[in-house]
Amino acid sequence: MPETPSASAQPPHRRRSASSRRAILDASLDLCADQGYGPVTVEAIAARAGVSKKTIYRWWPSKGAVVLEALDDAANPAADFPDSGDLLEDLVVQMEGLVRGLFSDRRFGPALVGLIADTQHDPMLARGLVDDLFGPRVEDARRRLVKARDVGQISQDADPNLVIELLYAPLYYRLLLHQGDLHDTTELRVLIEHVMRAVAPKT
Amino acid sequence: MPETPSASAQPPHRRRSASSRRAILDASLDLCADQGYGPVTVEAIAARAGVSKKTIYRWWPSKGAVVLEALDDAANPAADFPDSGDLLEDLVVQMEGLVRGLFSDRRFGPALVGLIADTQHDPMLARGLVDDLFGPRVEDARRRLVKARDVGQISQDADPNLVIELLYAPLYYRLLLHQGDLHDTTELRVLIEHVMRAVAPKT
DNA sequence: GGATCAAGGGAACGGCCCGTGTCGTTTCTC
DNA sequence: GAGAAACGACACGGGCCGTTCCCTTGATCC
Incomplete structure (x- = not known):
């Protein structure tokens, strides 16, 4: 058995090269940045990272898995959910x-757009996207909303999951369905204020 | 010049075989239905339709273009926007x-999911999706909302485009980001009612 | 009704990338 | 310092791409 790279293996691969890992993750995002995700190939990532194709296939099952890990790695710092007490401003x-x-x-x-596209015909990758990338961040948002509800900033019978969808779905709708980007902050504020109005506590 | 198939050619291809066209469109949706969009190949569509690959490439630039036309063709009847006067029920x-x-x-x-995925790295196909498939139907919805606004069913300063996004974005969010499907009508009603509350006329 | 000419069928092509295998070298661990 | 695992390099069989060639079919025009 050639040792499955992804899930719960017993000894956590002691000799994995950290520098190769970094080079591969960086190369994958670099290539996505100037060609888009689609045309990027595992061969190209390997070449750019100065690494053998085999090394990539040893640790990741596919191009998508590489990009997923790269994005998760890159997104960590900026994604924290603020909590100033003022829900609207935090949002x-x-x-x-x-x-x-x-x-x-x-x-x-x-890179994210292409990755999402890829998950449409790769269930394992879809699972990774939901569990690793979106899951924790959605959970953060949910906690913040539950707190706001407990404090009475939004209605008691507002479903946090619905609120999350009303807030974030339009972003991905525009992104994935080519409806133009959200240019200015004003537009974003209008969106949030409308959602807040939908879940305002009953006076 | 080998005659461009897509845009404005002068004589509209007088001898095109209608039966081959139908067979190709049907075959493309059939194959998407039982393999998903991704694994479907132009060769497979041709084989299933009992047609030469060349025939497909003569009239369509890619697999995506075939599926787009097939979907547009298939969706026509059911998509009409009702107008009973009651906005909520129509929605x-x-x-x-x-x-x-x-x-x-x-x-x-x-088929639609895969097609949307494909548009993420094919700008021409994206344009086709927006202009041919989504465009007219979004415009229908917009007209219905403008009418409702004129009658005073929703707020005067509600942006129809925003309302459309609040209503429809969650559907595609769930579909494309693997957040589970909208199982029962109740859930859909809750969504619509929340949006209506966000754009209710000021009393 | 026969000539004409685009459309269609069939088969093959070069090209690209996939995922895997081999082999010799490097690098960490004990 | 010995052993093992990861690594770089290269080559492979295979699949599908989009295109090409050649020949047949069938609708349109005179």
Whole structure:
């Protein structure tokens, strides 16, 4: 048995080269940035990273898995959900960061778009996307909303998951269905304020 | 010059075989239905339609273009926007139909999902998707909302485009980001009612 | 009704990238 | 310092791409 790279293997691969890993993740995002995700090949990533194709296939099952890990790695710092007590302002701050990443960051947006596209015919990759990339961040947002609900900033019978969808779905709708980007902060604020109105506590 | 198939050619291809066209469109949706869009190849479509690959490439530039035309062809009847005067009920009816198509119709959902994925790295195909498939239907919805606004069913300063996004984006969010399907009508009604609350006329 | 000419069928092509295998070398671990 | 695992390099069989060649079919025009 050639040792499955992904899930729970017993000894966590003691000799894996950290520098190769970095070079591969960086190369994958670089290539996505200037060609888009689609045309990028495992061979090209290997070449750019100065690494053998075999090394990539040893640790990742596919191009998508590489990009997923690269994005997860890159997104960590900026994604934290603020908690100032003012829900609306926290949402503006958090979503502004996300919008920048999705529509302006050439190292992030194109790679994520292509990755999402890829998950449409790769169930394992889809699982990774949901569990590793989206899951924790959605959970963050959910916690923030539950807290806001407990404090009475939004209605008691508002479903946090629905609120998340109303807030974030339009971003991905525009991104994936080519409906133009969210250019200015004003537009974002209008969106958030409408959603807040939908879940305002009953007076 | 080998005659460009897509745009404005002078004589509209007088001798094109209607039966081959039908067979190709049908074959493309059939194959999407039982393999998903991704694995489907032009060769497979040709084989299933009992047609030469060349015939496909004569009239369409890519697999995506075939599926796009097939979907546009298939969606025509069911997509009409009702106008009973009651905006909420009209939305429920229209969106129920859409949800069925997206999540239950094995001939429609998988093909559309894959097609959308494909548009992420094919700008021409993206243009076709927006202009031919989404454009006219979004315009229908927009007209219905403008009418509702004129009658005072929603707020005067509600942006129809924003309302459309709030309503429909969650559907595609769930579909493309693997967040589970919209199972029951109740859930759909809750969504619509929240959006209506966000754009309710000021009393 | 026969000539004409685009459309269609069939088969093959070079090219690209996939995922795997081989082999010799490097590098960490004990 | 010995052993093992990861690594770089290269080559492979295979699949599908989009295109090409050649020949047949069938609708349109005179």
